[in-house]
Amino acid sequence: MTSHKDPAPFDTMMTAVQEDSQDNTRSRQEQEEKLILTAWHSMSAALQQHSLCDGSTAPGQAQSFLAKQRQSTQARRGFSPRLQPR
Structure with a gap:
C-alpha cells in the first residue's frame, strides 16, 4: 500500500498549477480594480472640468452625480431632433 503522507508527483504538480491559477486570478482582479x-x-x-467650464449652474450649487452624467451625455450627443423642445 502507498503511504498517505508522501504526496504523489501528480498531486504536487496539481497543487502548483492551482496556486499559479489563483495568483493569476488575484492579479487579474487587482488589475481590473485599478x-x-x-x-x-x-x-x-x-x-468636474465640464461643469466648471459650462457655467450652467450657479457657483457653489451642488449637483448630483446623475445630473452631471446626463449633462455630459447630452453634450457628447448634442440634442437629437426627437428630444428638442417644441
Missing part, C-alpha cells in the same frame, strides 16, 4: 478606479477618477475629473 482600471475601474482610474476610469472613475478620469470621468469624475472630466465631469
